[in-house]
Amino acid sequence: MKKTTIHPVRNLTDSNLPSQLETASATASSSTSSNAEAAVALSLSQTSHYLKNNDNYLIITHKNPDGDTCGSAAALCVVLRRMGKSAYILPNETATQRYLPYFEPYTPKQDISDLFADQCTVVTVDVADTSLLSLGAEPYAKIVDLCIDHHPSNRSYSKYLLLDSDAAATGEIILDIIRDLGMELDRELALPLYLAISTDTGCFRFSNTTSRTFRAAAELVETGIEFVDINTEFFDTKSKARLLLEQKVIEGIKYYDKTNTALAFITKNLISETGAKEEDIENFSSLLRSIEGVEIGAVFREIGENKWKISLRTGSGASASLICSALGGGGHERAAGCTYEGSLQNAVNAVIEAIEAEYL
């Protein structure tokens, strides 16, 4: 199969930098937004075949990486190396201390262009859109060969795509690939996959959890991995800074009873006041959903001057994906996000209007 040249600056002009993709849906016919043609959908066995027939893999994770993108990338890298391939994960600058140990062993120690001469196969895992690629991955946005993902909102930006939106985590799809390849599952593969699947399902509690998820987990646990350590570290442990941040955020919660909505706000001030680190700021939307009667939880995080990242989590009566799509974002049915530029008051109004438009 044809490989992609790696020289990142090749063909890059201002008009095809990833940032423009955020406006792609609004200007689908304009030349600056052409996101190539749709990807060729691959089946599981076609993906296995593709992985066998190519080499020199560069695996890319998403920005603000979570357990799924990190764990899936690590497991895929191990799979490829066991197939005798050269495979590396592109370093992800936005990775927090919690996730670094899982993919750092697979990042290249030398310059990537030295590594693969001038050819490599670019694979993204758990990345729905090129605007979500890790920092430093922008040069690869237009030359992604294969995307393995489970987001229904996937923008089909790669040459080939294995999309399974029934999977609770991309980690489940990687496990399918391992089975399809007939590769033996051991702890080295099972540990990152457990990280991937447990974190994307809130430790098997979210509604995306299926019998398939439990079967996957059973298979992973059978290898003898220390899964309790992952459960404790990722689901039962919080830093003092996190606890303090929760206290402050809880004080600022606003309720909108008409739509059973609760909003919370994480400003830069709150973060510096509490000394919270990046890993202390995740999953506040599930905190809101833990409040009795709250169907929709939205967290507004200040990410720049008059710039807000909004994360939504919803119960079965509301679609997070639909609400966020109305605001130019996207995601899963019960967990989605978007960004908003403007004052906090305007951001709140926009979100409440989008919710009311759907549910009143």
Ligand SMILES: [Mn+2]
């Ligand atoms: Mn995921």
